Amino acid sequence: MSAAPWKAKVDDIITQQGRVKEVLLPCLGAIQEVSGYIPQPAISYLQECLDVPSVDIYGVITFYGMLTTKQQGKYVIRLCNSLPCHLNKSENILRVVERKLGIKAGETSPDGKFTLETVACLGLCDKAPAMMINDKSYGNLTEATTQEILAELNG
Amino acid sequence: MEKILTKNIDKPKASDIEVYLAGGGYQALPKALSLKPEGVISEVKKSKLVGRGGAAFPVGLKWDFTRKESTQPRFIVCNADEGEPGTFKDRVILKNDPHLLIEAIIIAGYAIGADKGFIYIRGEYYDEIEAVNNAIQQAKQKGYLGSNILSSDFSFDIQVYRGVGAYICGEETSLIQSMEGNRPCPDDRPPFPTQSGFMDKPTALNNVETLANIPSIINRGGDWYSGIGSPDSPGTKLFCLSGQVNKPGLYELPLGITLGELIENYGSGVNGKLKAVLPGGVSSRLLTDPEVKLDYKDVARAGSMLGSASVIVINQDTSIVDVARNTVEFFTHESCGKCSICREGTRQAREILTRMANGNGSAGEIDLLLELGEVMYDTACCGLGQAAMNVPTSAITLFRNEFEQKVR
Ligand SMILES: Cc1cc2nc3c(=O)[nH]c(=O)nc-3n(C[C@H](O)[C@H](O)[C@H](O)COP(=O)(O)O)c2cc1C
Numbered sequence: 001m002s003a004a005p006w007k008a009k010v011d012d013i014i015t016q017q018g019r020v021k022e023v024l025l026p027c028l029g030a031i032q033e034v035s036g037y038i039p040q041p042a043i044s045y046l047q048e049c050l051d052v053p054s055v056d057i058y059g060v061i062t063f064y065g066m067l068t069t070k071q072q073g074k075y076v077i078r079l080c081n082s083l084p085c086h087l088n089k090s091e092n093i094l095r096v097v098e099r100k101l102g103i104k105a106g107e108t109s110p111d112g113k114f115t116l117e118t119v120a121c122l123g124l125c126d127k128a129p130a131m132m133i134n135d136k137s138y139g140n141l142t143e144a145t146t147q148e149i150l151a152e153l154n155g
Numbered sequence: 156m157e158k159i160l161t162k163n164i165d166k167p168k169a170s171d172i173e174v175y176l177a178g179g180g181y182q183a184l185p186k187a188l189s190l191k192p193e194g195v196i197s198e199v200k201k202s203k204l205v206g207r208g209g210a211a212f213p214v215g216l217k218w219d220f221t222r223k224e225s226t227q228p229r230f231i232v233c234n235a236d237e238g239e240p241g242t243f244k245d246r247v248i249l250k251n252d253p254h255l256l257i258e259a260i261i262i263a264g265y266a267i268g269a270d271k272g273f274i275y276i277r278g279e280y281y282d283e284i285e286a287v288n289n290a291i292q293q294a295k296q297k298g299y300l301g302s303n304i305l306s307s308d309f310s311f312d313i314q315v316y317r318g319v320g321a322y323i324c325g326e327e328t329s330l331i332q333s334m335e336g337n338r339p340c341p342d343d344r345p346p347f348p349t350q351s352g353f354m355d356k357p358t359a360l361n362n363v364e365t366l367a368n369i370p371s372i373i374n375r376g377g378d379w380y381s382g383i384g385s386p387d388s389p390g391t392k393l394f395c396l397s398g399q400v401n402k403p404g405l406y407e408l409p410l411g412i413t414l415g416e417l418i419e420n421y422g423s424g425v426n427g428k429l430k431a432v433l434p435g436g437v438s439s440r441l442l443t444d445p446e447v448k449l450d451y452k453d454v455a456r457a458g459s460m461l462g463s464a465s466v467i468v469i470n471q472d473t474s475i476v477d478v479a480r481n482t483v484e485f486f487t488h489e490s491c492g493k494c495s496i497c498r499e500g501t502r503q504a505r506e507i508l509t510r511m512a513n514g515n516g517s518a519g520e521i522d523l524l525l526e527l528g529e530v531m532y533d534t535a536c537c538g539l540g541q542a543a544m545n546v547p548t549s550a551i552t553l554f555r556n557e558f559e560q561k562v563r
Pocket residue numbers: 205206207208209210211212234235236237238239322323324325326327328360361362363365366537538539
C-alpha cells in the first residue's frame with residue numbers, strides 16, 4: 001500500500017526544519033495543497049510528530065480560510081466581495097457563478113468539481129471585480145467573461 | 156518624478172537577478188556592509204522613513220530598539236500578508252522586483268544583528284511566493300545570502316513563510332503567533348515584538364514597501380531621501396487607487412499630493428460624481444474634501460488615516476449605508492474573536508446595517524452605532540476592533556440623512 005501523498009510533504013518539511021511547532025502551519029498548508037483538505041489521519045500524524053494536542057491543531061485549521069477538513073472541489077473558486085469589488089458589482093458575478101454551477105457560496109458541487117467561496121480582498125482591486133480559481137487570478141470580470149471562464153473549466 | 160519603488164517593475168524579466176544587477180541592484184549591500192550596523196541605522200533615521208504597513212512608525216527607531224536588545228538571536232520579519240481591502244501594492248514588488256526586497260532584508264538583518272529573516276506572504280499570492288523563492292535561490296548562488304556574505308563576517312538567510320487566509324495575521328503580534336503555530340490572536344503590547352517577538356526573541360517587523368525603500372536610502376543617503384515629498388513624511392508612496400474611478404491602478408507618487416490630483420491626474424477622474432473616498436482602505440474614515448493632502452499628518456488632521464494609502468473612490472450613485480454594511484461584513488468575518496466587544500460588536504453592527512440597507516432599520520439604531528463605535532475604539536484589544544466601525548460612524552457623521560431615510 002502506498003502512503004498518503006501528503007505524508008511525503010510533511011516528512012520533507014520536518015526533515016528540513018525540525019519537529020517543532022513552528023512547522024505546523026507550513027505542514028497544514030502543504031497537506032491542504034496536495035489533498036484538497038486536511039484528512040483526519042494527517043491530524044493524528046502531526047499530533048504525534050510535533051507533540052501538539054489535536055484540539056490545538058483543529059483550533060488552527062478552523063481559524064484560516066484556506067484550510068478545511070472537508071474535501072474541496074477540484075476547482076476552488078474564490079470570488080472577492082470586499083468593497084472595491086463590491087463597488088464594481090461583484091454580486092452580479094456571484095449570481096452568474098451560482099446559477100451556472102448550481103451551488104451557493106460555501107458549497108461544493110455534488111460531482112466534486114467546484115467549490116465556491118466568497119472571500120475578502122485578493123489584492124486584485126485594480127482589476128475589480130476579481131476572483132481566483134485555484135492558483136490563477138481573473139480580473140475585470142463581466143458576466144460574459146465569467147461564463148466563458150466557467151465553460152472552459154467544464155470543458 | 157524619479158521612481159524609487161517601481162523603477163524596475165515594467166522591465167522584461169524584472170524578477171531575474173541579472174536584470175536587477177544591470178539596473179544597479181545589490182550595490183547598497185556592500186555599501187551597508189562597509190558601514191557599522193549603527194551607521195546603517197543612523198542613515199535610515201536621517202531618511203525619516205516611516206512604516207508603510209499602516210502604523211507609520213519610524214523605521215530607524217524600530218531597528219534601533221531591536222538592535223539594543225541584548226538577547227540573541229534576533230529576527231527580521233517582512234510582513235507580506237497584504238490583506239486590507241483596496242491594497243495591492245506589496246504584491247507588485249514581490250512579483251516584479253523580489254530582489255529589491257531581498258537586498259533590503261539582508262541590509263535590515265545586518266543593521267539589527269539578525270542572522271535570519273522571514274517573509275510572511277499571504278497564501279493566495281501563489282505567483283509572488285514562487286518569484287520570491289526563486290529570487291532567494293539566485294541570491295544564494297551569487298553569494299548575497301548564506302555564510303560570509305561578500306567575504307564579510309556577516310551570515311544571513313531568508314525563509315518564506317506562507318499564510319493560509321486570515322486578514323488578522325497582518326497584525327504584527329498575530330503574524331508572530333501564526334508563525335509559531337498557534338491560533339493567531341493578537342497579543343497585548345507591551346512587550347513589543349522588538350523586545351519579544353518570534354520565539355520570544357527581539358524581532359523587527361516591517362512591511363514590504365517600507366523595506367523596498369532601504370536600498371535607495373543606503374545608496375544615496377538619508378538626507379537625499381528626506382528631501383523628497385512632504386517634509387513631515389518624506390519619500391514616495393505607492394498609492395493603490397480603486398473603486399469607482401476611471402483608471403484604477405498603482406501609482407508611485409511623493410507623499411503630500413492632494414486627493415483630487417491623484418484621482419484626476421492619475422486615475423482619470425471619478426467614474427460618476429465624487430461622493431466620498433476612503434484614503435486608507437476600509438479601516439480608515441470617509442473623506443469628502445479633494446483638497447486633502449495625502450500624507451500621514453494631513454490625512455489625520457482631516458479626521459482619517461492614510462494607513463497603507465489604499466484609496467477607494469465612491470461615487471454618488473452608491474448607497475453609503477450599503478458601503479458601511481459591506482465593510483462591517485468584512486470585519487465580522489475577520490474578527491479573531493478574542494475580545495467579546497469586537498466579536499459581538501461587529502456582529503451586532505452587521506445585523507443593524509443589513510436591516511438598514513434593506514430599509515428596515517429603527518431610528519434609535521443610528522446613535523447606537525455611533526456609541527458602539529466609540530466603545531469598540533476604546534476597548535478593543537487590537538487595531539481591527541478599533542477600526543471596524545470607522546466607515547459606519549464616519550458615514551453617519553457625513554451622510555446622516557441617508558441613514559435616516561432607511562429607518563422608521
Ligand atoms: C488588523 C491589522 C491588519 C494589518 N495588516 C497588515 C498587513 O497586511 N501588512 C502590513 O504590512 N501591516 C499590516 N498591519 C500593520 C502591522 O501590525 C505592523 O504595524 C506593520 O507590519 C509594521 O511594519 P511597518 O512599520 O513597516 O509598517 C496590520 C495591522 C492591523 C491592526
